[in-house]
Amino acid sequence: xxxxxxxxxxxxxxxxxxxxxxxxxxxxEGVATKRHxxxxxxxxxxxxxxxxxxxxxxxxxxxxxxxxxxxVIDLLFAPFLCYAMDQLxxxxxxxxxxxxxxxxFPMVTLAMTGGGWGVGAQHNHNNEAWFVHSPGxxxxxxxxxxxxxxxxxxxxxxxNPVLFFIDLGLLYQAGExxxxxxxxxxxxxxxxxxxxxxxxxxxxxxxxxxxxxxQQLAEAAISAEVIDLRSLKPLxxxxxxxxxxxxxxxxxxxxxxxxxxxxAEIAAQVAERAFADxxxxxxxxxxxxxxxxxSHPLEQAYAPSAEAICAAARSICA
Amino acid sequence: xxxxxxxxxxxxxxxxxxxxxxxxxxLVAGHVAGTVPxxxxxxxxxxxxxxxxxxLGGDDLILTNHRSAAHLLARGADPxxxxxxxxxxxxxxxxxxxxxxxxxxxxxxxxxxxxxVGGELSLATGVALSQKMLGRPGIxxxxxxxxxxxxxxxxxxxxxxxxxxxxxLYVCENNQWQAFVHxxxxxxSEHIADRAAPYGIDSATxxxxxxxAVQRAASEAAERVRGSSRPxxxxxxxxxxRGHFEPxxxxxxxxxxxxxxxxxxxxxxxxxxxxxxxxxTSEDAAALATRARQRIASAMAFAEASPFPSLDELTTDVxx
Numbered sequence: 027x028x029x030x031x032x033x034x035x036x037x038x039x040x041x042x043x044x045x046x047x048x049x050x051x052x053x054x055e056g057v058a059t060k061r062h063x064x065x066x067x068x069x070x071x072x073x074x075x076x077x078x079x080x081x082x083x084x085x086x087x088x089x090x091x092x093x094x095x096x097x098v099i100d101l102l103f104a105p106f107l108c109y110a111m112d113q114l115x116x117x118x119x120x121x122x123x124x125x126x127x128x129x130x131f132p133m134v135t136l137a138m139t140g141g142g143w144g145v146g147a148q149h150n151h152n153n154e155a156w157f158v159h160s161p162g163x164x165x166x167x168x169x170x171x172x173x174x175x176x177x178x179x180x181x182x183x184x185x186n187p188v189l190f191f192i193d194l195g196l197l198y199q200a201g202e203x204x205x206x207x208x209x210x211x212x213x214x215x216x217x218x219x220x221x222x223x224x225x226x227x228x229x230x231x232x233x234x235x236x237x238x239x240x241q242q243l244a245e246a247a248i249s250a251e252v253i254d255l256r257s258l259k260p261l262x263x264x265x266x267x268x269x270x271x272x273x274x275x276x277x278x279x280x281x282x283x284x285x286x287x288x289x290a291e292i293a294a295q296v297a298e299r300a301f302a303d304x305x306x307x308x309x310x311x312x313x314x315x316x317x318x319x320x321s322h323p324l325e326q327a328y329a330p331s332a333e334a335i336c337a338a339a340r341s342i343c344a
Numbered sequence: 345x346x347x348x349x350x351x352x353x354x355x356x357x358x359x360x361x362x363x364x365x366x367x368x369x370x371l372v373a374g375h376v377a378g379t380v381p382x383x384x385x386x387x388x389x390x391x392x393x394x395x396x397x398x399x400l401g402g403d404d405l406i407l408t409n410h411r412s413a414a415h416l417l418a419r420g421a422d423p424x425x426x427x428x429x430x431x432x433x434x435x436x437x438x439x440x441x442x443x444x445x446x447x448x449x450x451x452x453x454x455x456x457x458x459x460x461v462g463g464e465l466s467l468a469t470g471v472a473l474s475q476k477m478l479g480r481p482g483i484x485x486x487x488x489x490x491x492x493x494x495x496x497x498x499x500x501x502x503x504x505x506x507x508x509x510x511x512x513l514y515v516c517e518n519n520q521w522q523a524f525v526h527x528x529x530x531x532x533s534e535h536i537a538d539r540a541a542p543y544g545i546d547s548a549t550x551x552x553x554x555x556x557a558v559q560r561a562a563s564e565a566a567e568r569v570r571g572s573s574r575p576x577x578x579x580x581x582x583x584x585x586r587g588h589f590e591p592x593x594x595x596x597x598x599x600x601x602x603x604x605x606x607x608x609x610x611x612x613x614x615x616x617x618x619x620x621x622x623x624x625t626s627e628d629a630a631a632l633a634t635r636a637r638q639r640i641a642s643a644m645a646f647a648e649a650s651p652f653p654s655l656d657e658l659t660t661d662v663x664x
Contacts, residue, residue: 089466
């Protein structure tokens with residue numbers, strides 16, 4: 027099996043989907059410059075550079091998606107999505123409903139975020155929960171090179187607008203990626219490690235902190251189950267409930283701010299639906315209510331560490 | 345100049361403007377009576393909308409906004425289903441989920457109507473990209489106002505359409521008002537058309553209250569877009585004679601300016617020309633007005649009889 031980086035896995039997924047379906051095209055900031063292999067194979071009509079203008083990039087994708095194309099757009103960094111909020115939230119997310127189902131919006135928006143590059147708060151802001159809160163959108167955030175490919179292929183084939191968040195810290199971490207037709211359904215979580223004492227739920231880069239924490243917990247004779255959500259919307263509620271039913275303990279960890287983050291939703295759902303299964307309070311770990319700093323130690327301290335996740339799990343497994 | 349323009353048959357345009365006026369008068373009256381929700385009317389702008397839409401071909405696509413009555417009715421939308429939509433009924437074009445503000449009618453090529461000011465400008469480039477890449481014949485007409493031309497995305501849209509050579513007829517209905525603010529307070533220039541040239545886009549301005557002039561200018565502009573596959577900006581110079589929204593006391597309006605524009609009512613200009621030219625008698629014109637009112641009365645009856653959507657519809661059509 028080839029070992030490639032998520033950056034390459036994204037390129038592979040795009041290549042395969044553009045070969046499969048002539049309606050798929052990609053445009054955005056520097057797309058034709060950075061992905062010249064796509065440009066060489068598919069030409070300038072389907073691989074387009076754009077002005078640095080996120081609103082019109084996203085709006086163009088929405089209009090094209092509704093009328094027969096299947097665009098993928100690259101808006102570079104997640105904070106830049108603020109310039110595209112109207113098009114993504116008010117148009118892509120609402121015009122199907124508003125029109126009584128006259129339109130569908132098969133489009134994918136790529137955006138990078140997270141610590142690792144020291145780019146500071148206007149390039150690093152895990153704002154994925156904003157889109158989870160907005161109707162009509164799907165939200166994906168992979169944790170491994172293989173999932174980047176499989177989830178992106180599925181996102182491109184989905185008939186809804188999908189926000190595809192790319193954790194910066196993972197972008198060049200190579201992993202085994204299957205060749206050819208491997209798709210993961212949006213809305214299905216993955217149990218990366220089975221366990222019986224505590225459930226660790228996460229997504230993106232923090233999945234790896236959870237796996238490291240689970241290893242440490244095992245050394246302390248605590249059996250941790252690790253769930254990678256893969257999709258934040260649809261959210262695989264059943265996978266979470268099934269695991270909590272088994273373990274009775276839940277730690278949710280993500281780099282995004284804890285306040286009103288995805289972990290808050292998960293904790294609330296478990297409290298509503300599985301309170302009787304709980305043997306200890308739910309613990310959420312997330313970033314502080316502060317912008318992300320560029321300085322390396324501060325940036326790294328923003329996201330939950332394996333040690334913090336381990337300590338949280340131990341505190342409820344005593 | 346299009347040599348055929350002299351042959352434009354104004355009577356159907358006049359009739360269509362009467363239908364638009366009757367429709368919006370019914371909305372206003374219904375609002376006063378408490379039977380129709382508040383709406384954004386285009387009273388005074390009928391010629392601008394009807395003139396442009398009547399110049400388009402059946403393959404052409406239209407993006408419009410919250411002041412859409414003239415565009416929809418000129419395109420042939422059924423007043424029954426429009427009124428049902430405004431009143432939130434299941435017989436409406438969007439099954440009551442739009443209301444008046446963002447009515448799309450895909451079967452007529454009126455797509456992705458947005459009430460976010462400037463929203464239509466951000467979507468038109470994508471619709472035109474589909475037309476171009478999929479080799480479809482129709483051009484894209486995007487209606488917006490002078491208010492939208494003050495949004496940043498107006499500039500983004502024109503720039504990208506020029507760079508990508510997209511077949512878009514931008515139509516700015518300069519109705520002098522940006523919600524509750526006169527454009528004099530928000531712009532240093534009078535005309536939006538002046539903003540096209542820096543993007544490499546040709547433009548024209550036309551008297552938006554003269555339906556024949558608008559149709560002629562729109563035909564020429566549409567042919568330029570069709571022939572070049574490049575955008576063009578047409579500005580229709582007109583006036584919103586009612587408020588931003590119903591109800592609106594218009595206390596902020598300069599009475600002299602308002603009165604001056606009322607002497608240039610587009611329907612009255614058309615009526616006088618048709619009668620003066622011997623093409624209609626005043627009795628004919630009155631009969632057409634009566635017929636338009638009757639058509640809308642019948643539509644109102646349809647809308648009032650149309651059921652509200654079932655509560656299941658609260659969560660349908662969210663995801664494909």
